[in-house]
Amino acid sequence: MEGTKNIIKKELTRVFTDKKMIVSLFILPGILIMVMYTIMGKLISNLEKDIEEHIPTVYIQNAPEDFIEIINYVDYKGHITYLNSADETKAIRDGILTGDIDLLVVFDEGFRETINNYKEAGDPIPEVKTYYNPSEEYSSAARSEFIGSVLNAYQQVLLTERLGNVEQIQVFYIDREPESSVIVDEDRASGKYLSMLLPFLINIMLFQGAMGLGTDAITGEKERGTLASMLLSPIKRSEIVFGKLTSLGILTGISAIIYVISVVIGLQNLSGGGMGEMTSIRFTPIEIIQLLLILIILVYLYVSMVCLVAVYARTQKEAGTYVTPLYILVMLGSIMTMFSAGADKGLQYYAIPVYNGTVAIQKLLLGELTMAQFGITVGTLAAATLIITSFIIKAFNNERVMFNA
Amino acid sequence: MIQINELTKIYKLTKKQMMEQKTNKKMMKAVDGISLISRPGEIYGLLGPNGAGKTTVLRCIATLLKPTQGEISVCGFDTVKESEQVRKRIGFLTNEIKLDPQFSPKYMFTFFGKLHGLDDKIIDERREELFSYFGIKDFEDKKIDELSSGMKQKASIAVSLVHDPEVIIFDEPTTGLDIVTARNVTEYLKLMRDKGKTVIISTHIMTEAEKLCDRIGIIIKGNLVLEGTLDEILSNTNTRDLEDAFFELYKIHNKEGE
Numbered sequence: 001m002e003g004t005k006n007i008i009k010k011e012l013t014r015v016f017t018d019k020k021m022i023v024s025l026f027i028l029p030g031i032l033i034m035v036m037y038t039i040m041g042k043l044i045s046n047l048e049k050d051i052e053e054h055i056p057t058v059y060i061q062n063a064p065e066d067f068i069e070i071i072n073y074v075d076y077k078g079h080i081t082y083l084n085s086a087d088e089t090k091a092i093r094d095g096i097l098t099g100d101i102d103l104l105v106v107f108d109e110g111f112r113e114t115i116n117n118y119k120e121a122g123d124p125i126p127e128v129k130t131y132y133n134p135s136e137e138y139s140s141a142a143r144s145e146f147i148g149s150v151l152n153a154y155q156q157v158l159l160t161e162r163l164g165n166v167e168q169i170q171v172f173y174i175d176r177e178p179e180s181s182v183i184v185d186e187d188r189a190s191g192k193y194l195s196m197l198l199p200f201l202i203n204i205m206l207f208q209g210a211m212g213l214g215t216d217a218i219t220g221e222k223e224r225g226t227l228a229s230m231l232l233s234p235i236k237r238s239e240i241v242f243g244k245l246t247s248l249g250i251l252t253g254i255s256a257i258i259y260v261i262s263v264v265i266g267l268q269n270l271s272g273g274g275m276g277e278m279t280s281i282r283f284t285p286i287e288i289i290q291l292l293l294i295l296i297i298l299v300y301l302y303v304s305m306v307c308l309v310a311v312y313a314r315t316q317k318e319a320g321t322y323v324t325p326l327y328i329l330v331m332l333g334s335i336m337t338m339f340s341a342g343a344d345k346g347l348q349y350y351a352i353p354v355y356n357g358t359v360a361i362q363k364l365l366l367g368e369l370t371m372a373q374f375g376i377t378v379g380t381l382a383a384a385t386l387i388i389t390s391f392i393i394k395a396f397n398n399e400r401v402m403f404n405a
Numbered sequence: 406m407i408q409i410n411e412l413t414k415i416y417k418l419t420k421k422q423m424m425e426q427k428t429n430k431k432m433m434k435a436v437d438g439i440s441l442i443s444r445p446g447e448i449y450g451l452l453g454p455n456g457a458g459k460t461t462v463l464r465c466i467a468t469l470l471k472p473t474q475g476e477i478s479v480c481g482f483d484t485v486k487e488s489e490q491v492r493k494r495i496g497f498l499t500n501e502i503k504l505d506p507q508f509s510p511k512y513m514f515t516f517f518g519k520l521h522g523l524d525d526k527i528i529d530e531r532r533e534e535l536f537s538y539f540g541i542k543d544f545e546d547k548k549i550d551e552l553s554s555g556m557k558q559k560a561s562i563a564v565s566l567v568h569d570p571e572v573i574i575f576d577e578p579t580t581g582l583d584i585v586t587a588r589n590v591t592e593y594l595k596l597m598r599d600k601g602k603t604v605i606i607s608t609h610i611m612t613e614a615e616k617l618c619d620r621i622g623i624i625i626k627g628n629l630v631l632e633g634t635l636d637e638i639l640s641n642t643n644t645r646d647l648e649d650a651f652f653e654l655y656k657i658h659n660k661e662g663e
Contacts, residue, residue: 006519014507225503229564232467232502233520234493399470400417 003235007243008250011217015251025212026255030262037266047137056102056142059083059092063105064112070154078102078142085109089131096133102142104131115158196338199361201263202256202295203334203354207302207327209255213248214306215319223315228403237396241307241389248303249296256299283364290374291364297381298357302330304388311395314404334358350376353384406603407443407466407572411475412436414461435461437627438475443605443620445571448598450618451607452651458627459607460499463576466605467497479572493521496565499576503561506550510541510560513549514567521568528567535563539589554581562590572603579613591617611648623651625658 015021060067061083071080083089095101108114108126115126128151132143160166175181221227230240283291305326313319333354350356350373360377363369395401414436423429436458443449451459464470466477468488476483482490504513511532518528536542539559544552549560558581566573573594579587594617598604608614614621615635622632631638631654635647642650 002522003520006516010505010508010516013512014505018507221505224506225501226505228469228502229504229517230520231469232492232495232497233517234489234522235520236489403464403469 001239003233003239004243004246007230007240008247011244011247012250025209025251026258029255030258033259033262034266037263041266051137051141054138054141055079056138056145057081057100058103058105058142058146059089059101060105060107061085061087061089062107062109062111064107066112066157067107067154070157071150074149074153076146076150078146093131096131096136096139099133099136099139102132102136102139103146105129105146106131115162118162196362198260198365199358200334200338202260202361203298203330203358205256205259205263206252206295206299207306207330209252209259210248210299210302210306211323211327213251213255214303215310215313215316215323217244217248218307218310219313219316219319222311222402231396231402238393241393241396245300245303245307245389245392248307249299252303253295253299287364287367287369290369291361293378294357294360294364294374294381297378297385301353301357301381301385301388304385304392308388308392308395311392312401330354337362347372347376351380353380357381406445406478406480407441407449407605408478409439409441409462409466409475410477412439412462412465412472412477413474414458414465414470415473434627436465439624439627439629440475441622441629441632443603445603446598446601447619448594448604448606448617450614450621451605451624452609452611452614452618452621452647453607453624454609454655457624459624460576462624463497463499463574463605463607467495467574468492469497493568494570495572495574496568496570497574497576498562498565498578500580504549504557504564507548509546509548510536510552510563511545513560514564517564518567523568531567531569532563535566538593539563539586555583555586558582559586562593570602573597573605575604575606577608578606579608579610611646611651615647621647623654625655628658630654630658 015025056078058078059081062085063082068082089104089106092101092104096104106129108128111126111128114124117123118125130143130146133139156166159169163169218227231237306323309322309326310319313322333352336355337358349359356377360369360373363373413434416433416435418426418428418431418433423431426433439458439462441449451462453459461470465472466479466484468484468491471485476485478484479491480494482494484491504510508516514532514536515525515528518531523531532545536545539562541556541559541563544556549557552560562575562578575594578590578594582590591613594604594606598619606618618635620632620634621638622629623638624630631641631650633641638647638650639645642653644650644653
């Protein structure tokens with residue numbers, strides 16, 4: 001164990017005494033992720049603001065006189081052009097298609113008379129038809145704004161006029177105060193949101209960290225001839241392997257934590273603080289231990305996967321090529337869980353390495369991970385890690401692998 | 406003491422290696438049934454051209470390679486079955502094995518001292534002795550990356566001797582060194598011999614072998630073709646110097662098997 005300890009110390013010293021290494025491994029990716037998500041957030045909020053501030057161009061055909069009053073009354077903001085029934089609307093509809101015009105509203109001819117003449121069921125009911133382009137943000141927004149603020153108000157006015165008392169047709173209300181009717185476990189709600197994204201991110205970030213570090217620490221050292229000097233010391237090959245894996249695991253863990261924090265900060269900027277509930281997730285002590293255990297084993301698994309590939313590669317370039325399919329595999333395992341948050345799986349699914357780690361983290365965020373699921377996940381991950389580690393030790397003992405002999 | 410008994414080492418060639426060496430043989434015999442003994446208090450020199458198998462023999466002694474046939478014992482320990490015990494007792498220097506360029510010679514010296522299980526006090530003493538002998542003190546805190554090749558070689562030598570090994574195995578120890586440092590290294594090897602250590606080196610420099618080695622083994626194409634003191638080799642080949650003797654032997658043995 002002394003050997004392992006010394007190797008861990010050396011590997012960590014190597015990284016933490018090298019400013020370039022610290023910047024390229026930890027600081028730069030963190031900043032990049034944060035900046036990327038912040039810029040994305042800015043762009044999205046700019047877009048939303050732009051739509052909000054846009055004054056729509058609206059054409060209204062056959063508008064009844066009292067409707068124009070309503071428009072003035074609700075202070076509707078838009079460039080409105082009123083048309084007669086004789087006017088041709090083809091050019092306007094083409095304008096909507098190209099995005100130059102946002103909305104065309106057509107009242108039936110004799111709209112007001114038809115309403116006034118209504119006596120009993122079966123009498124004709126007139127129509128207001130809207131023409132808009134759903135693929136144009138401005139047009140969709142203009143339509144929903146027009147219906148919400150103008151047409152609905154107009155309808156209310158006409159109903160009051162006809163019935164005198166609108167309450168007669170209201171009969172009952174549904175949720176007069178919508179906020180007070182929401183009963184939700186805040187933890188679970190935000191957990192559900194997070195559980196979709198976070199396990200995926202953690203997985204990808206962990207593997208990415210392991211990838212960069214592992215190929216350098218094994219293939220790089222092999223290439224530089226510095227690994228052989230360690231093989232000459234009177235310690236077991238397994239001690240060297242454990243030293244390498246543990247130090248890589250620590251470094252990968254640190255980089256993953258930094259990446260995830262950057263992503264969370266970036267996402268917060270992205271949704272304008274809407275992800276604030278993230279911090280409201282609370283774990284019980286047992287859940288924290290479970291999460292830590294899963295994470296530690298996952299880190300070890302990924303590091304060992306990368307190392308196994310790295311030890312067989314002759315050059316770092318070769319290692320990079322070999323490791324890519326593994327990366328895709330891990331990504332696939334994580335993506336699969338992204339769209340099934342909360343769905344219940346049979347226990348056997350918890351015996352699929354990589355996939356099970358993501359699902360377990362997901363369940364943990366939702367507060368739904370059972371002990372059986374946890375046990376099987378940790379068990380299979382640990383078994384997979386041990387098997388891979390034994391292969392690495394075997395490779396370290398193989399002169400053909402270590403010395404190209 | 407190193408005892409090599411009928412050592413044969415066969416490499417399997419990959420397709421790429423076969424193409425590079427323009428051969429269609431899948432195996433390459435790098436060492437063919439070599440037996441030799443290197444004793445405490447003497448410097449044994451393996452002399453031979455490039456690719457003769459010198460480095461392979463030394464790597465087998467250093468436990469980095471396993472013999473295909475035959476066995477090697479170092480201080481009574483088998484290099485395959487008791488490789489850790491062997492590694493405890495040897496200091497091995499070769500060109501392809503390097504020190505981590507990120508660190509200083511001082512850090513590397515301490516690191517390998519600890520891997521050999523030495524305590525801080527002994528490491529400090531050894532460093533004081535070796536660093537002042539090889540003149541490393543001036544650059545002991547510089548990154549190895551920033552050192553000249555001669556400085557790197559000196560640092561490698563010092564680090565390989567951190568644990569005061571009983572057996573010293575140096576593969577072409579003076580390659581890349583200037584004349585002063587080269588002399589420094591050979592003088593140190595003589596000092597070690599006089600202290601009763603077992604020293605084995607490989608070289609292709611005739612004068613080095615003549616001046617430094619107590620006994621010389623000439624390797625050609627994986628075979629130990631002649632072994633003895635300088636005088637024995639000269640009288641055996643009926644020549645006046647080692648270079649002539651070597652070419653005599655090379656003429657005979659390089660043809661064989663062609």
